[in-house]
Amino acid sequence: MLRALIYILASIFIITLLRGIIGIITKGVGQLFEEQSPTQASKSPAPGAGGELYKCATCGTFSSPKANLTLQRNGQTLYFCSESCKAKNA
Ligand SMILES: [Zn+2]
Known part of the structure; x- marks a missing residue:
């Protein structure tokens, strides 16, 4: 049982x-x-969409892109985390 x-x-x-x-x-x-x-x-987010991170061309820090912190060089867009990093690469 x-x-x-x-x-x-x-x-x-x-x-x-x-x-x-x-x-x-x-x-x-x-x-x-x-x-x-x-x-x-094919559902990749459009560039500049929220949450996307770009590597700073000067120090390598990843941050969300800001319109005033980019630089056009040789047809490529460079991204910077701060004004000082942008100034260093300008
Ligand atoms: Zn930087």
């Missing part, structure tokens, strides 16, 4: 465990397909 109960409990435990593992696998596969889909890849 007790052995049967243990067997049932063990079965329930194994089924629950398997369900969890299958859930993780399907979730992982879903995320993998989402990353590979071209529609997701």
Whole structure:
């Protein structure tokens, strides 16, 4: 009688465990397909959008771009973290 109960409990435990593992696998596969889909890849944020960071051309500090702290040189836009860094590179 007790052995049967243990067997049932063990079965329930194994089924629950398997369900969890299958859930993780399907979730992982879903995320993998989402990353590979071209529609997701083309959704890169526009330059200057909030949260994007640029490396300071003088000291290498990453900061959000500010309109007055950029410099055009050889067709490239240089970004600076502060006025002093901009002055050093000017
Ligand atoms: Zn700097």
